[in-house]
Amino acid sequence: MSSRTKVGLIGLGAMGRGAASNLLAKGYDVVGCDVSEAALEWLRTQGGTTVASPAELALQVRIVVCFVVNAQQTEAVLFGDEGMVGHLPPGTVFIACSTMDPSYVRGLAARLIQHSIALVDAPVTGGAVGAVAGTLTIMGSGTQEAFDEARPVLATFGARVHHLGQAGAGAQMKVLNQLLCGVHLAAAGEALALARRQGLPLDLTLEILSSGAAGSWMLADRGPRMIACDFDHITSAVDIFVKDLSLVLDATREARFPAALAHAAYLAFIETSARGLGALDDSAITTHYERSGDRD
Template sequence: MRVGVIGMGSMGMGAALSLLKAGHTVTGCDMREAARAEFAAAGGAAIASAAELPKGTEALLLLVVNAQQTEAAIFGESGAAAHLAPGAVVISSATMAPDSARALASRAEALGLLWLDAPVSGGAAKAREGAMTVMASGSAAAFDAAQPVLDAIATKVWRLGDAVGIGATVKVVHQLLAGVHIAVAAEAMALGIRAGANPQALYDVVTSAAGNSWMFENRMARVLTGDDAPRSAVDIFIKDLGLVTDMARSLDFPVPLAAQAQQLFTAARAMGQGQKDDGFVIRVWQALTGIKLPGDAP
C-alpha cells in the first residue's frame, strides 16, 4: 500500500518504521532534517513538505501536534490533499477537540476522501514495535481502507462507532488521566525526596505496590537518571489538558484535578522546561522546595 506519514516525531517515526517493516511503500514527511535522514537510512522515502507526497497515495497517517497542523498538512497551500488517490483514507491521529475532528472530516469527505478519527497511545517504544493502541471512529469504509495501516502500527484498535468525533472524545478523556497521573507521580516523588526517602527505594516500593501507575513507572524512571529528553514534552500536556478543560466547560462539567495539573505544567513551561520530558514537571516542586533531584549534576 502507498502510505504517507506526516509528522515523524517520537510516535510518527515509530509508526512510519513499522509500516516499512510491514512491507508498505512509505513516504515520511517532516521538516526536521535529522528525522528525514533517520527514515531514509531505514529505507523509506523522506520529504520535507506534504506538497512532495507522491501522486496516488492511498493512505495518509497524520501524527502531528494538533488540529491546526492537521489542517495545514492536508488543506494548506502545500497540503497533501491534491496528492491523494480518489477515495484515499486519511487517518487523523493528532489529539484534538471533537468539534475540530468533525470539521476536518467534513472538508475531507467533500473532496471524496475517507476519514478515520484515530488518536493513538503507547509512546515511542510501542510505536516502534507496531504495538500502539488506536481509539478510532469513522465509517465502515474508512475502517476497511485503513486496516492495512492499522495492522502495521497497532496491536489494539478500538472501534468506537461510525461517528467522527468519538475517537477524539475518548482521547481527550484519556489525556485527563495521563496528565493528572504524571503530575501526581512527580508530586509523590518530590514529597518523598523532601522527606528524606531514598528516591530509588521509593521508586522500587511504589512500582511493586498498589499505588503504582504506568506514568509513575515510566516517567519517574527518567527522573531518577536525569533523562529529560522529550518523548512527550511538558508543552504537549499544556495543550492536551487545555482540550480537557475546554470540553468540560462546554458541558458545564467541573474538572478540578485536570485544571490543577494544567497549571503545574504551565508553571514548568514558565521555568523554561516546556520542551523537556513531561515528567520533569517535578522541577516545579524543586523550585518551590529546593530539593535535589537524583539525576541532577553535582
C-alpha cells in the first residue's frame, strides 16, 4: 500500500497544471478532474490519475485543491449535480485557490462546515509561471487545524504560504492585491498614452518612469507591450480585470469604503471591454486613452 498522500485537483488550466506538476514531483498522488478530456489526458501522461466528476473524486480523497476560474465554478464543483458535497468524508479539507468575493467565501465556509468539510481559502499571485516554478505567493486563510493540513500541499507550489486568519481573509487580501494591480495597470496605460500623445520618445519615457519613484511592477512588465501595441500576446485579458475589479468594487461597497482609484481603474477596463477589446491582453488598457484612429 502506498504511503503517498492522495490529493484531489480540480481545474487543470495553466495554474492547475503547474500545481499538479509540483505535487507529483514532491511525492503526492494526484487525482485530477476537469471538463476538458485533453487536460485529463495531459495529467495521465504526467503520472496522475483522473476521474469523470467531482462526485467521483470525493470518494477517493480527503484533501482537495480547486483551481477553477471563479465562484460560480467553485459552487458547481461543490453543490452541483455531480458535486462533491454529500460524497466527501467528514474532515475533508477543501482548498479553494480561485479569486472570489470575500463575503461569498465566508458564507461558503459556513455552509461547508455543516457537512464537516473545512474550507481553506487560498488565492494565489505569481501567475502560471509561478505555479510551474513553485514560487507562488499564497494568501491563505481558514481554521488553524485545516490550514496545518493544507500547508504542506500548498508549499509544493507556493514559495510564500501565508495564514491570514479565518476563511475570507485570503480573499480579502487577493482583492487588495487586484485593486493595486488594476490601478497600476490603468495608470501605466494613462501615462504612456499621454506620453504618446505628447510625442515623447516612448522607450526612453518607460526607462525614466520605471527607474525611480514612479515605478511599479505593472509598469515594468506591461509597459513594453503598451509601447509596442502588442496586445495579442495574452498573459491576462482585459476582461479578467473587469471581473477582478468588480470584486474590488463589491468588497468596498460592503465595507462602505470610498475607493475612488479602484473605481476609476474599473471604468477604464470596462470601457476598453465595451469597445470590443475584452479578450486582448490587459496591456490594451492603454488604448482606452488614445484618440479614435490613433491605432490605425
